[in-house]
Amino acid sequence: MAAAEVFPLVKIGGLADASASLSRALHEMGLDVRVVLPGYRQVIKALPAARSAGDVRGIAAPGTSRILEAVLPDSHVPVYVIDLPSLFDRDGSAYQDTAGRDWPDNAQRFGAYCRAIEGICLGTAGLDWTPEAVHCNDWHTGLVPALLSLHAPRPPSVFTIHNLAYQGNFPQGAFRALRLPDALWTPGGIEFHGMMSFIKGGLAYADFLTTVSPTHAVEITGPGLGFGLDGLLRFRRGALSGILNGVDYRTWDPRKDPHIARGFWTHRLDGKESCKLALQAQAGLREDAAAIVLALIARFTYQKGVDLVLAILGDLLAEPDLQLVVLGAGDTGLKAAMHAAAHAHPGRVAAHVSHDEALAHRIVAGADMLLMPSRYEPCGLTQLYALRYGTVPVVHRTGGLADTIVDVTDRTVADQTATGFQFARAEPGQLLDTVRRAARLRRHDPGLWRRIMRTGMRRDFSWAASAARYAELYAQLLPLRQL
Numbered sequence: 001m002a003a004a005e006v007f008p009l010v011k012i013g014g015l016a017d018a019s020a021s022l023s024r025a026l027h028e029m030g031l032d033v034r035v036v037l038p039g040y041r042q043v044i045k046a047l048p049a050a051r052s053a054g055d056v057r058g059i060a061a062p063g064t065s066r067i068l069e070a071v072l073p074d075s076h077v078p079v080y081v082i083d084l085p086s087l088f089d090r091d092g093s094a095y096q097d098t099a100g101r102d103w104p105d106n107a108q109r110f111g112a113y114c115r116a117i118e119g120i121c122l123g124t125a126g127l128d129w130t131p132e133a134v135h136c137n138d139w140h141t142g143l144v145p146a147l148l149s150l151h152a153p154r155p156p157s158v159f160t161i162h163n164l165a166y167q168g169n170f171p172q173g174a175f176r177a178l179r180l181p182d183a184l185w186t187p188g189g190i191e192f193h194g195m196m197s198f199i200k201g202g203l204a205y206a207d208f209l210t211t212v213s214p215t216h217a218v219e220i221t222g223p224g225l226g227f228g229l230d231g232l233l234r235f236r237r238g239a240l241s242g243i244l245n246g247v248d249y250r251t252w253d254p255r256k257d258p259h260i261a262r263g264f265w266t267h268r269l270d271g272k273e274s275c276k277l278a279l280q281a282q283a284g285l286r287e288d289a290a291a292i293v294l295a296l297i298a299r300f301t302y303q304k305g306v307d308l309v310l311a312i313l314g315d316l317l318a319e320p321d322l323q324l325v326v327l328g329a330g331d332t333g334l335k336a337a338m339h340a341a342a343h344a345h346p347g348r349v350a351a352h353v354s355h356d357e358a359l360a361h362r363i364v365a366g367a368d369m370l371l372m373p374s375r376y377e378p379c380g381l382t383q384l385y386a387l388r389y390g391t392v393p394v395v396h397r398t399g400g401l402a403d404t405i406v407d408v409t410d411r412t413v414a415d416q417t418a419t420g421f422q423f424a425r426a427e428p429g430q431l432l433d434t435v436r437r438a439a440r441l442r443r444h445d446p447g448l449w450r451r452i453m454r455t456g457m458r459r460d461f462s463w464a465a466s467a468a469r470y471a472e473l474y475a476q477l478l479p480l481r482q483l
């Protein structure tokens with residue numbers, strides 16, 4: 001399992017949650033799954049017991065180049081860490097420096113990571129283990145299927161698209177600097193409009209492609225959400241499927257979440273009210289059990305529609321019982337705008353612009369509604385966490401949000417399947433109307449609101465079913481190993 005983010009070692013977004021929790025679920029099913037990730041400074045620090053197990057060959061990076069072996073915290077899943085201090089031992093995040101700029105040598109960094117994985121797959125890294133199949137995730141791992149395609153025998157590969165907008169496109173010079181074989185530089189290979197594209201290495205060469213919800217698997221084969229790669233994805237449609245992400249309910253359980261003020265469950269919803277009061281107190285919102293607390297927890301990017309929330313803020317606050325709490329990191333302009341909003345509306349708007357895992361839990365537990373006006377959302381995990389904590393999602397009907405949230409309609413109220421509120425287009429007016437629709441129901445029919453909360457809390461998005469589908473894919477791949 002190759003991923004550039006793995007919770008709790010390194011996390012920017014849902015990729016970290018998905019790679020870690022899927023690996024744990026597969027391990028619990030009895031598969032010998034091993035995770036491989038780059039040795040960022042924070043990862044090396046978090047794994048003091050890691051031991052040297054192999055080496056990285058064929059890359060031009062000065063200094064140490066080792067593969068360390070450790071265990072994913074709180075699990076029995078083995079982890080291989082690619083220890084290349086010249087590329088990964090730095091301040092800043094997995095992808096960016098402390099000023100929020102992409103590392104200028106990202107092609108070298110993730111190119112070396114892919115070379116190291118190639119070595120593990122081919123048994124040339126000096127480890128006492130080789131995989132029967134390799135599961136790659138997002139562009140950082142895209143060169144692996146491409147490199148393996150040049151070998152026989154080779155372990156077959158699955159490539160999972162978590163976010164097609166991030167493609168790892170670099171000038172042709174990066175291709176040469178990585179000393180990649182010329183055979184890969186074709187329009188059917190990793191060349192993309194004169195650039196080299198890491199993600200195309202996965203999309204063009206992996207044996208199977210998946211993305212993280214059935215609806216998104218269809219969306220990415222069209223021009224709207226294909227990000228310029230829809231032609232290739234239509235060509236590979238026969239190999240592409242959508243498998244919904246699961247939730248690790250050990251980490252996200254309102255009955256025993258160490259981060260929240262008081263545990264709660266469907267028959268003990270008063271605990272949720274305590275969480276709300278505690279959140280209001282901590283965040284600096286007016287402490288008022290009758291207020292309706294809206295929450296936004298997201299990477300601050302165009303994808304997440306953070307700007308749509310800003311656009312309707314004035315109208316939202318015209319309703320005196322609404323409050324907004326925001327947690328996000330990313331775009332500097334959006335961070336400044338959220339700060340300004342909080343400053344202008346003390347007691348009504350609270351903004352936290354950092355990455356804060358514990359606060360994310362407290363907000364999910366204490367809020368009444370979660371806003372996800374994402375322009376696109378391959379799966380989305382935050383809405384699944386919200387469901388479990390009785391926080392009713394208000395979402396744009398796209399990707400995994402369309403697949404996981406059941407809109408409140410006469411029919412879904414009658415058959416008791418409603419879990420949230422959807423709107424058709426990611427536009428401010430539609431978001432505003434839908435929040436108002438939800439708030440009216442919350443005020444005027446608290447009994448129905450509680451039923452919607454409870455239906456969402458009981459929905460089961462645990463990994464069992466989805467992990468079994470991945471295991472089936474791997475099983476289908478194994479005969480390809482003989483090629």
Ligand code: ADP
Pocket residue numbers: 012013014015017297298299327328329354355356357360379380381382383
């Ligand atoms: P994406 O992967 O596109 O960011 P997901 O909904 O799949 O979206 O996953 C987002 C994950 O990141 C969730 O676990 C969410 O709680 C977390 N998250 C996002 N922003 C923050 C933040 N500022 N602090 C803590 N957790 C965050």
Ligand code: GLC
Pocket residue numbers: 013014015018162163212245377378379380381400
């Ligand atoms: C991506 C997507 C998100 C998905 C996550 C994990 O970052 O934006 O929708 O839930 O990956 O698969």
